[in-house]
Amino acid sequence: MxxxxxxxxxxxxxxxxxxxxxxxxxxxxxxxxxxxxxxxxxxxxxxxxxxxxxHGYRKRPATASPARAALLDLVFNDLDSPWAVEIIRGVEEVAHAAGVGTVVSAIHGRSGDAREWMRNLRARASDGVILVTSALEPTLHEQLRILGVPLVVVDPMGSPADDTPTIGAANWAGGLAATEHLLSLGHRRIGLIAGPPRLLCSRARQDGYRAALEAAGLAVDERLVVPGDFRPESGFTGCAALLDLPEPPTALFAASDQMALGAIEALRRRGLRVPEDMSVVGFDDLPEVRWSAPPLTTVRQPLADMGKLAVRTVLRLARGEHPDSPRVELGTELVVRSSTAAPRS
Amino acid sequence: MxxxxxxxxxxxxxxxxxxxxxxxxxxxxxxxxxxxxxxxxxxxxxxxxxxxxxHGYRKRPATASPARAALLDLVFNDLDSPWAVEIIRGVEEVAHAAGVGTVVSAIHGRSGDAREWMRNLRARASDGVILVTSALEPTLHEQLRILGVPLVVVDPMGSPADDTPTIGAANWAGGLAATEHLLSLGHRRIGLIAGPPRLLCSRARQDGYRAALEAAGLAVDERLVVPGDFRPESGFTGCAALLDLPEPPTALFAASDQMALGAIEALRRRGLRVPEDMSVVGFDDLPEVRWSAPPLTTVRQPLADMGKLAVRTVLRLARGEHPDSPRVELGTELVVRSSTAAPRS
Incomplete structure (x- = not known):
């Protein structure tokens, strides 16, 4: 004893x-x-x-049994994000092929919802968790570790915690490509509607924008950088602020497609045309921007592929294997459509 | 013996x-x-x-136990539908509050996927199924019955099978309201880009369009009715066909928002403006059409509410209760934005 x-x-x-x-x-x-x-x-x-x-205590849920079908939890902060469905699509495709059910939930940034979710997660003996740009309270994060439930984070929101595997997109390279595209068309005054600064992806896109300007020998005019929150409303107000400058930009890089759509509406309200009066580049390549008026030039983020890789990674962790790399960035790609053109001479 | x-x-x-x-x-x-x-x-x-x-044989899944957390299956044909996320949002909200996990899957209209899904459903002992505009093979439908898993269909695709509860939207009233709105602005030649005829919702929207014209004493000009499949491409080609008529319409009712966006692009390519040269009304009120150029007048379909009601109904069935009504239609509502105006005089 x-x-x-x-x-x-x-x-x-x-x-x-x-x-x-x-x-x-x-x-x-x-x-x-x-x-x-x-x-x-x-x-x-x-x-x-x-x-x-x-002491590295790890508990496996007592209710798990070999006969039970595997489940994984896909957790969003909110489900009103337009790219949620793209990620769900990728996750479901790979999970379904592996015979794993995908439980989708939203924790709405409220700690009560997150605790409730954790209770449910435990009761259904989930085999893994994919968290999408959501902040889990540190205590909940720790509980997942204690339960021994593997966790993968897609598109991390801030400094990724400890050794949790994260899957993101090449945001810096995307910001660089968007800005280089506008430079190559002859634009010199290029505005940026940035994303929320607390998100790593926002900071990377903005740094890519700055890097492209600097590589072209242009100083960054800080008046041309306005804040946004990725939603259309902030693109609308951000664009309006840029148009109110004594010397407005001739082109605009919006760090999300939704902000680009908001910016286009601000231009339309003032009777300005895209791309004749202002070129606009977005970021994401949501399905709907193929059909915006005009179809949007944007940076394609492989959301479904990010979801697919997240499933493969969480299933590897569930088998006790290690991921190839704890940090993966999938490539982004500039998609040129009709919202960009050379500036008026 | x-x-x-x-x-x-x-x-x-x-x-x-x-x-x-x-x-x-x-x-x-x-x-x-x-x-x-x-x-x-x-x-x-x-x-x-x-x-x-x-003989009414009903089997409860053997793996079900009181300790296990409840799960329900939300099944789409494809997850690339833009309104999938709206339905998921409504379902998840009510399911989460009830402590029930929502397993999202897509069966892609392939019978192999559907059989695979049925095997997984059985293995995870799902407590209920919500099927969204998907056709389940009759044998699978029958297997659900045998397993005793309650089923609710959202927005039925064809004649709903037997006594399965269905939840839809007031499609006929929506088609009527869209068309009456255009008539009230003074339009007399109103085109329709219809949805797939095999869907009940398409037929109801089209009948609402016809009823409004007839109530206004106008004969339906069959040349102004073109087929579509709810996707943007079909709105683009449908609108182009209407513009090629010797006497094109002055206004357009597209039976989905996505077709309305395709139609607006067809107009933009020909240098025609919305609403000055053509009024356009959509159907769905997807979040993104608030930010289309111009913001779209459309018929709001309460997709999230349909999802919420589907959960409440399937949970009632799971408790052995009966739904208030086996067929429910939630109200639709015209939302007037900037894509409609009086015709040029």
Whole structure:
């Protein structure tokens, strides 16, 4: 009995009993922490979680059985994103072929929803989680680790946590290509409607824009860089602000297709035409921009492929294998349509 | 033994043994049919399924347990539909609140995929199925019945099968409202780009268009009605065909937003402006048409609400309750934006 209690964690799987002893709490208390229940004081929870983490405690859901069909959870912050369906499409295709069901959910950035989701995840014994540009509270992230549920993040929102595999797109190269395209048409005053600065992808697109201008020997005019949040409304107001400058740009790189559509509407309201009066480049290549008026020149982001790779990665992790690389960026591609042209001479 | 073998089905639950005896096959053969396995001859399968159906055999998935979290399956034909995400959003919201996971899949109209999906559905012991404008093969539909998995159909594609509850939108009223709006602006030659005739919703929208014209005392000019398939390309070609008429219409009702966007592109290519040269009304109110150029007048279809009601209905069925009505149509609403105006005088 004494030998068991003092067994070092490195000897094998640490038990809940061992964690309880080290934390100076009861076994049911540790169990409550492991199962994400709320009836534990914050300080006790912190102490127990620290011990669980230090000793590498991993719990497989008790309800899992070989007969049960595999499930993975695909989690969005919100499902109103226009590219959600593209990612779902890619994930479903690969998951379906592997006989794995895709449970889609949204946590709406609300911690209550996230906790509820975690409870459901545990109850359905999900085999893996793909998180799309969502922030999980650190405690929930830690719970996933304790449950032993593999996690892959698509298009990370900020600094990716620890060793979680992430899948993104080549955002910097895309921003560079969009801006180089406008430069090659002869534009010299090129506006940028940027994405939210807290997102890594926004920062990368903006840096690509700056790099292209600098490579062309042009100084970045900070008045030509306006903030946006990826939604059409912010493209509308951002474009209006640029048009109100004493010397407006002749071309515009919007860091999302939706902002590009908002910008085109701002131009239309002022009786300005695209591309005759202003060239516009977007970012994403959503299906609908093939049919915007005019069809949009944009940077194609391989959203469905990102979803496919996320499934393959999470299934590898579920089998105990390691991904080829913890950070993958899939290539972006400039798609030239009808919204860009040379500036008026 | 003799008494048991001749027990009528109406005495209670019919057993697999009883079905096997009546079909003149072995118990394992009946079991294979019930479990959807392929190693049964078509004629045997048909005979066994007929008996299962006649005797009301219902099987609950053996893997279901009270501890397991509930799951429902949301099934699309294809996930590239622009309104898929709207329906997913509504379904997920209500399912999440009920602690039910939403498994999203696409069967791509291929029977192989549908059979694969049925196997997975059985393995994960899904508690209910919501089918979105997809045709399930009759045998699969029958298997769902045998498994006792409740089914709800959203926006039925053709004549809804038997007593399956269906949830649709008021398509006829929407077609009527779109056309009445154009008539009220003074248009008399109004073109229709119709949806696929095999879909009930297409037929209802077209009949609403006809009813509005007839109520206004106008004969329907069949040359002004062109076929489409709800996709943008068909709106483009349909609009081009209408413009090539000796006497083109002055306004256009496209039976989907995507066809309306295709039509606007066809007009733009010919240097024609919306609404100055042609008014255009769509159908759906997809999020992106608020930002089309110009913002689209359209008929709002409550897709998210249809998804929400589908979840409530399938959960009621899963509890053994009956829906209030087996057929529900949610209201549609005309949304007037900037793509419609009075005709040039």
């Amino acid at each position: 004494a030998a068991k209690e003092t067994a070092p964690a490195s000897r094998g799987r640490v038990t809940i009993t061992e964690i309880a002893r080290r934390a100076g709490v009861s076994v049911p208390t540790v169990s409550r922490v492991v199962n994400g229940r709320s009836d534990v004081s914050p300080s006790t929870r912190a102490r127990v979680e620290e011990l669980l983490h230090r | 003799a008494a048991k073998e001749t027990a009528p089905a109406s005495r209670g639950r019919v057993t697999i043994t009883e079905i096997a005896r009546r079909a003149g096959v072995s118990v394992p053969t009946v079991s294979r049919v019930v479990n959807g396995r392929s190693d049964v001859s078509p004629s045997t399968r048909a005979r066994v399924e007929e008996l299962l159906h006649r």
